[in-house]
Amino acid sequence: MVNRLHGGGVLVTIRDVAKEAGVSTATVSRVINNKGKITKETQAIVERAIKDLSYTPNVLARSLSNRKSYAVAFIVPTITNPFFPEMARAVEDVARDNGYNILLCNTDDKRERFAEYITSLTSQFVDGIIVNSHNMEKSDLEALQKHNIPVVMIDRVLDSDLATSIAVKNREGARMATEHLVEIGCERIAHISGMEEEWNSAQRMWGYRDVVGDLPWFDQSWIGKAAFNVHSGYQVAKEIFSRHPEVDGIFCANDLIAIGTVKAAYEWGKKIPNDLAIVGFDGINMSEQTVPSLTTVLQPIYDMGQLAMEELIKKMEDKEEKPKKYVLDVDLLIRESTMRSSTLQKDI
């Protein structure tokens, strides 16, 4: 009764265990899952047999019976942006504690890639989805809903009551960042934003405009558009330097852009923070570890991942029906890139 696989391995099934223990498969299933009443003796016998045959249950078969795979998809633009690994850790920590596995999906912000994932994930393979992408459309949410797959969206509020969403006060954070630059004496403050299609990116730009939008020197040319990565930040910062050599403060839409801006400033000969003060957004670990360390708007990255997974579990396990909307607070972390009058070396 033991199946030989073509590869040469041997697959022990619940049937083999039942035979070995002299009981039915139902009984074996019960001891494995600790369900129903069983006498100490039969339990011992079954456990003995499981050990002897070094049996491990086939989770695929179990999943099919239970209609539950204990797998969850984590969809991100790209895991190479350090923001997402930090969040992934939180998601995975909660997932593991609850017996779930994480499927990693990178979309590169491409609608096509995203749509492929949604299609493949609706095939009953995952029990739920955590998504961090501006590619989600209403129709996706409906398809997911139809297949009974709950969704938690992070950092992206698609206005829908089909999914729980978790975001931060992007606009307020951006305002804090820009006001901080004003307070330390910056008089020409530029902004490097992320892609306009990104909701959070747009919010951060508006926060910046809330502060400088009415000042006499301001016009659109003070806003540069970058992608959320270092290289793009570096390039756009240089464009701003040549357009506005008098710039003395930059609020960057994320920390990676800020790191690129630091590099551009260094090459351009601008001293940080005295010639140019820089503020980032996100509060990734790296923001503290660069030279100079970055002033930034801290999102509670780990907490967001944790909350997302916890909410998703509630929905998957049917204890909750109504999607919720979280909007979390952010903090301004003041570090070297804006510390003009500190005891630290003033410039790099």
Added chain:
Amino acid sequence: MVNRLHGGGVLVTIRDVAKEAGVSTATVSRVINNKGKITKETQAIVERAIKDLSYTPNVLARSLSNRKSYAVAFIVPTITNPFFPEMARAVEDVARDNGYNILLCNTDDKRERFAEYITSLTSQFVDGIIVNSHNMEKSDLEALQKHNIPVVMIDRVLDSDLATSIAVKNREGARMATEHLVEIGCERIAHISGMEEEWNSAQRMWGYRDVVGDLPWFDQSWIGKAAFNVHSGYQVAKEIFSRHPEVDGIFCANDLIAIGTVKAAYEWGKKIPNDLAIVGFDGINMSEQTVPSLTTVLQPIYDMGQLAMEELIKKMEDKEEKPKKYVLDVDLLIRESTMRSSTLQKDI
């Protein structure tokens, strides 16, 4: 015949499609999988029905029948080390092109966590495993083998013919790095190594010793032990500075440690590269984006991930039996952190 899920959703099965099209489930299965001969007409009818019911096959059921889940585990110490996201992208790119999904597993270098994953993964949930961890033991490989789950190990050569391994010339790379420091004039060269249990970490240390081990000033106190992250590198660098203020070059076992060393040097008032030249290892993207940019030993990170997944696919699809051992070349990338006589600003 349509099943109503408790959540309110509706699950369309192959049976519903068959009924709708007036054919057997076997036929539906054949058109879905493009197997066997079918007339154009029945195919059209079936496709019509699939569309009308917006049917998607249940991959769990398919997996159970096929004994193939099209899922692969990617096991890493922690995805927050940027080395792994870069590799994960390669793995996922190849995986996606071949219809596989990636399960993300962080072990934090803990044997216990690792063992839990191995146990859970042997339950037929994944078709193969790519592992980057020094926690793998011979018994794990045997268990995996027993369950017919092929393994590719990266950056870690556990001497076994049960798994394919992919590594780089760690010792040679370390030698190149240290020799480079000698060549630019460093006379007291320290090393900050990773954890000793790590095979690659040990190799890099030996490469360093190959170059400086016989010099009169050398002793064990020139080697600091860190974990593979920025904060640890920062701390150990400071220890070295106070133990050996005369240090003028440091070879760090990875780029994160090097980034921490840059920060420590900055705080300590040591100018890079003239007071202190620094070389890292790995060649993560960030190594190019710091100020100063880091001289480093470049591993072909993306290629390694790609190769790993390609090899794994071969093994999963049974075209290959014999495990292989790859040992790839590395390159020394010379950048600002060791450019003592360049036209760049000399110091930061």
Added chain:
DNA sequence: CTGAAAGCGCTTACAG
């Protein structure tokens, strides 16, 4: 070219 039926390895009402 197509269908009836058995099988993948579990789980779980339903009896007893």
Added chain:
DNA sequence: CTGAAAGCGCTTACAG
């Protein structure tokens, strides 16, 4: 407390 049997949703020899 335990077992026989049906079912989860697919796939695939085997007939025809």
